[in-house]
Amino acid sequence: MKRDYTSVLQLTDLHLFADPTGLFNNINTRDSFVKVLNHIQQHYENPDIIIITGDLVHDGAVEAYQYIAEALKIFSVPVYYVLGNHDYPENSSQVYPSEFVTTDKHCLLNHWQIILVDSNDQPMPDSYEGEVSYAELQRIKALMASHPDKSTVIAMHHNLPAHNDRGIDYEVRNHQQVMQCFEQLPNIKLVVSGHVHQEFVIVQQGICYLSTPATGYQSLSKSKCITNEAPAYRWLKLYNNGRFETDVRRINVWAS
Protein backbone atom coordinates (compact mmCIF):
# COMPACT_ATOMS: atom_id res chain seq x y z
CA MET A 1 0.00 0.00 0.00
CA LYS A 2 1.26 3.46 -0.85
CA ARG A 3 2.30 5.40 2.24
CA ASP A 4 0.39 8.55 3.10
CA TYR A 5 3.33 10.28 4.78
CA THR A 6 6.93 11.37 4.31
CA SER A 7 9.36 10.27 7.03
CA VAL A 8 12.04 12.72 8.08
CA LEU A 9 14.98 11.88 10.30
CA GLN A 10 16.41 14.81 12.26
CA LEU A 11 19.97 14.60 13.55
CA THR A 12 21.52 17.47 15.44
CA ASP A 13 24.65 18.66 17.25
CA LEU A 14 27.02 15.95 16.07
CA HIS A 15 30.13 17.93 17.11
CA LEU A 16 32.51 15.65 15.23
CA PHE A 17 36.28 16.05 15.09
CA ALA A 18 38.79 15.15 12.42
CA ASP A 19 40.44 12.99 15.07
CA PRO A 20 38.33 9.83 15.56
CA THR A 21 39.23 9.86 19.25
CA GLY A 22 38.03 13.46 19.72
CA LEU A 23 36.04 14.09 22.91
CA PHE A 24 33.44 16.75 23.67
CA ASN A 25 32.45 16.81 27.34
CA ASN A 26 34.06 13.38 27.69
CA ILE A 27 31.94 11.88 24.92
CA ASN A 28 33.58 10.42 21.83
CA THR A 29 31.21 12.16 19.45
CA ARG A 30 32.15 10.07 16.41
CA ASP A 31 31.50 6.88 18.32
CA SER A 32 28.11 8.09 19.59
CA PHE A 33 27.15 9.30 16.08
CA VAL A 34 27.93 5.84 14.66
CA LYS A 35 25.92 4.20 17.45
CA VAL A 36 22.96 6.45 16.57
CA LEU A 37 23.17 5.49 12.89
CA ASN A 38 23.38 1.79 13.77
CA HIS A 39 20.37 2.11 16.07
CA ILE A 40 18.32 3.73 13.32
CA GLN A 41 19.26 1.04 10.81
CA GLN A 42 18.50 -1.79 13.19
CA HIS A 43 15.14 -0.53 14.43
CA TYR A 44 13.46 1.58 11.79
CA GLU A 45 12.63 1.86 8.13
CA ASN A 46 14.81 4.04 5.96
CA PRO A 47 13.88 7.73 6.20
CA ASP A 48 12.82 9.59 3.07
CA ILE A 49 14.83 12.67 4.00
CA ILE A 50 17.46 13.55 6.59
CA ILE A 51 17.83 17.01 8.10
CA ILE A 52 20.78 18.04 10.27
CA THR A 53 20.18 21.10 12.41
CA GLY A 54 23.66 22.38 13.00
CA ASP A 55 26.90 21.90 14.93
CA LEU A 56 27.92 19.18 12.50
CA VAL A 57 31.53 19.47 13.57
CA HIS A 58 33.35 20.79 16.62
CA ASP A 59 36.84 21.56 15.38
CA GLY A 60 35.81 22.90 12.00
CA ALA A 61 37.74 20.21 10.19
CA VAL A 62 37.02 19.53 6.53
CA GLU A 63 37.67 15.84 7.32
CA ALA A 64 34.80 15.83 9.82
CA TYR A 65 32.36 17.21 7.23
CA GLN A 66 33.60 14.53 4.81
CA TYR A 67 33.12 11.84 7.43
CA ILE A 68 29.46 12.84 7.93
CA ALA A 69 28.78 12.71 4.18
CA GLU A 70 30.36 9.26 3.94
CA ALA A 71 28.57 7.89 7.01
CA LEU A 72 25.13 9.02 5.82
CA LYS A 73 25.52 7.29 2.46
CA ILE A 74 24.08 4.14 4.09
CA PHE A 75 20.61 5.68 3.83
CA SER A 76 20.91 6.78 0.16
CA VAL A 77 18.48 9.67 0.71
CA PRO A 78 18.83 13.45 0.40
CA VAL A 79 20.49 15.13 3.39
CA TYR A 80 19.65 18.77 4.10
CA TYR A 81 21.47 20.79 6.73
CA VAL A 82 21.85 24.13 8.44
CA LEU A 83 25.02 25.16 10.21
CA GLY A 84 25.30 25.87 13.94
CA ASN A 85 27.38 28.28 15.98
CA HIS A 86 30.25 25.73 16.13
CA ASP A 87 30.41 25.17 12.37
CA TYR A 88 32.80 26.67 9.84
CA PRO A 89 30.90 27.72 6.70
CA GLU A 90 34.03 28.05 4.58
CA ASN A 91 35.10 24.48 5.43
CA SER A 92 31.66 22.91 5.04
CA SER A 93 31.41 24.50 1.59
CA GLN A 94 34.62 22.72 0.57
CA VAL A 95 32.77 19.41 1.04
CA TYR A 96 29.07 20.10 0.37
CA PRO A 97 27.23 19.62 -1.87
CA SER A 98 28.32 16.01 -2.16
CA GLU A 99 26.64 12.85 -3.42
CA PHE A 100 23.69 12.90 -1.01
CA VAL A 101 24.26 16.12 0.94
CA THR A 102 22.57 19.08 -0.70
CA THR A 103 23.17 22.75 -0.01
CA ASP A 104 19.57 23.57 -1.00
CA LYS A 105 17.74 25.30 1.82
CA HIS A 106 14.25 24.43 0.63
CA CYS A 107 12.77 20.95 0.38
CA LEU A 108 9.51 20.82 -1.53
CA LEU A 109 7.33 17.76 -0.97
CA ASN A 110 3.88 16.92 -2.34
CA HIS A 111 1.99 18.26 0.65
CA TRP A 112 4.69 19.85 2.79
CA GLN A 113 7.72 22.06 2.49
CA ILE A 114 10.76 22.19 4.75
CA ILE A 115 12.53 25.54 4.92
CA LEU A 116 16.07 25.42 6.30
CA VAL A 117 16.81 28.69 8.04
CA ASP A 118 20.20 30.15 8.89
CA SER A 119 20.23 31.43 12.50
CA ASN A 120 23.88 32.47 12.54
CA ASP A 121 23.60 36.02 11.26
CA GLN A 122 25.94 38.60 12.84
CA PRO A 123 27.96 36.15 14.96
CA MET A 124 29.53 37.78 17.98
CA PRO A 125 32.82 36.75 19.60
CA ASP A 126 32.41 34.48 22.64
CA SER A 127 28.66 34.29 22.14
CA TYR A 128 26.66 31.20 21.26
CA GLU A 129 23.55 33.22 20.49
CA GLY A 130 22.08 33.40 17.04
CA GLU A 131 20.18 35.84 14.89
CA VAL A 132 17.97 35.46 11.82
CA SER A 133 18.59 38.09 9.17
CA TYR A 134 15.95 40.29 7.57
CA ALA A 135 16.81 38.70 4.21
CA GLU A 136 16.21 35.23 5.63
CA LEU A 137 12.79 36.29 6.95
CA GLN A 138 11.94 37.71 3.53
CA ARG A 139 12.98 34.42 1.91
CA ILE A 140 10.66 32.51 4.24
CA LYS A 141 7.76 34.88 3.48
CA ALA A 142 8.34 34.50 -0.27
CA LEU A 143 8.39 30.70 -0.08
CA MET A 144 5.20 30.68 1.98
CA ALA A 145 3.54 32.96 -0.57
CA SER A 146 4.70 30.79 -3.48
CA HIS A 147 3.41 27.60 -1.86
CA PRO A 148 0.25 28.58 0.03
CA ASP A 149 -1.08 25.01 -0.07
CA LYS A 150 1.90 23.44 1.72
CA SER A 151 2.13 22.71 5.41
CA THR A 152 5.51 24.00 6.51
CA VAL A 153 8.38 22.88 8.73
CA ILE A 154 11.09 25.36 9.67
CA ALA A 155 14.43 23.77 10.55
CA MET A 156 17.06 25.93 12.26
CA HIS A 157 19.93 25.50 14.71
CA HIS A 158 19.03 27.81 17.60
CA ASN A 159 15.88 27.36 19.67
CA LEU A 160 13.44 30.26 19.44
CA PRO A 161 11.38 29.97 22.65
CA ALA A 162 12.82 29.87 26.16
CA HIS A 163 12.03 26.99 28.53
CA ASN A 164 12.53 28.21 32.10
CA ASP A 165 11.94 24.82 33.73
CA ARG A 166 14.85 23.42 31.79
CA GLY A 167 17.14 26.40 32.23
CA ILE A 168 16.87 27.28 28.57
CA ASP A 169 16.98 30.94 27.69
CA TYR A 170 16.12 32.68 24.45
CA GLU A 171 19.01 31.90 22.13
CA VAL A 172 18.07 34.04 19.12
CA ARG A 173 18.70 37.74 19.74
CA ASN A 174 15.75 38.80 17.56
CA HIS A 175 13.52 35.91 18.70
CA GLN A 176 10.55 38.19 19.24
CA GLN A 177 10.66 39.51 15.69
CA VAL A 178 11.14 36.01 14.23
CA MET A 179 8.35 34.39 16.25
CA GLN A 180 5.96 37.22 15.40
CA CYS A 181 6.82 36.77 11.74
CA PHE A 182 6.14 33.01 11.95
CA GLU A 183 2.85 33.57 13.78
CA GLN A 184 1.61 35.80 10.99
CA LEU A 185 2.34 33.20 8.33
CA PRO A 186 -0.33 30.58 7.84
CA ASN A 187 0.74 26.94 7.56
CA ILE A 188 3.90 27.01 9.69
CA LYS A 189 3.19 23.95 11.80
CA LEU A 190 6.57 23.00 13.18
CA VAL A 191 9.85 24.65 14.07
CA VAL A 192 12.57 22.08 14.79
CA SER A 193 15.92 22.98 16.29
CA GLY A 194 18.93 21.70 18.24
CA HIS A 195 21.60 23.77 20.03
CA VAL A 196 20.58 23.07 23.66
CA HIS A 197 21.31 19.32 23.50
CA GLN A 198 18.03 18.27 25.05
CA GLU A 199 14.42 17.68 24.18
CA PHE A 200 11.57 20.09 24.66
CA VAL A 201 8.16 20.74 23.17
CA ILE A 202 6.43 24.11 23.32
CA VAL A 203 3.23 24.91 21.49
CA GLN A 204 2.64 28.60 21.11
CA GLN A 205 0.18 30.45 18.88
CA GLY A 206 -0.52 27.24 16.98
CA ILE A 207 3.13 26.53 16.19
CA CYS A 208 4.88 23.49 17.68
CA TYR A 209 8.48 24.30 18.65
CA LEU A 210 10.58 21.13 19.04
CA SER A 211 14.10 20.87 20.36
CA THR A 212 15.95 17.62 19.67
CA PRO A 213 18.71 16.02 21.75
CA ALA A 214 22.21 15.76 20.33
CA THR A 215 23.77 12.65 18.85
CA GLY A 216 26.57 13.32 21.38
CA TYR A 217 26.48 14.78 24.87
CA GLN A 218 23.23 15.67 26.62
CA SER A 219 22.72 18.77 28.71
CA LEU A 220 20.20 19.81 31.32
CA SER A 221 20.61 23.51 30.85
CA LYS A 222 22.83 26.15 29.41
CA SER A 223 24.94 25.89 32.54
CA LYS A 224 26.58 22.85 30.94
CA CYS A 225 25.04 20.48 33.45
CA ILE A 226 25.80 17.26 31.59
CA THR A 227 23.39 14.37 32.01
CA ASN A 228 23.87 10.66 31.46
CA GLU A 229 20.99 10.44 29.02
CA ALA A 230 21.80 8.53 25.86
CA PRO A 231 22.35 10.17 22.46
CA ALA A 232 19.15 10.56 20.48
CA TYR A 233 17.45 11.61 17.26
CA ARG A 234 13.98 12.60 16.11
CA TRP A 235 11.50 11.15 13.65
CA LEU A 236 8.89 13.24 11.93
CA LYS A 237 6.06 11.72 9.95
CA LEU A 238 4.54 14.38 7.72
CA TYR A 239 1.14 13.11 6.59
CA ASN A 240 -0.41 14.11 3.30
CA ASN A 241 -3.44 15.56 5.12
CA GLY A 242 -1.27 18.07 7.02
CA ARG A 243 -1.16 16.07 10.25
CA PHE A 244 2.19 15.15 11.75
CA GLU A 245 3.60 12.71 14.29
CA THR A 246 6.96 13.00 15.97
CA ASP A 247 9.02 11.41 18.68
CA VAL A 248 12.55 11.27 20.01
CA ARG A 249 14.34 7.95 20.18
CA ARG A 250 17.39 7.26 22.29
CA ILE A 251 19.95 4.56 21.66
CA ASN A 252 19.49 1.79 24.21
CA VAL A 253 23.06 0.75 24.93
CA TRP A 254 24.96 3.58 26.46
CA ALA A 255 27.57 4.10 29.08
CA SER A 256 29.28 7.41 29.64
Ligand SMILES: [Fe+2]
Ligand atom coordinates in the same frame (compact mmCIF):
# COMPACT_ATOMS: atom_id res chain seq x y z
FE1 LIG B 1 25.75 21.97 19.91
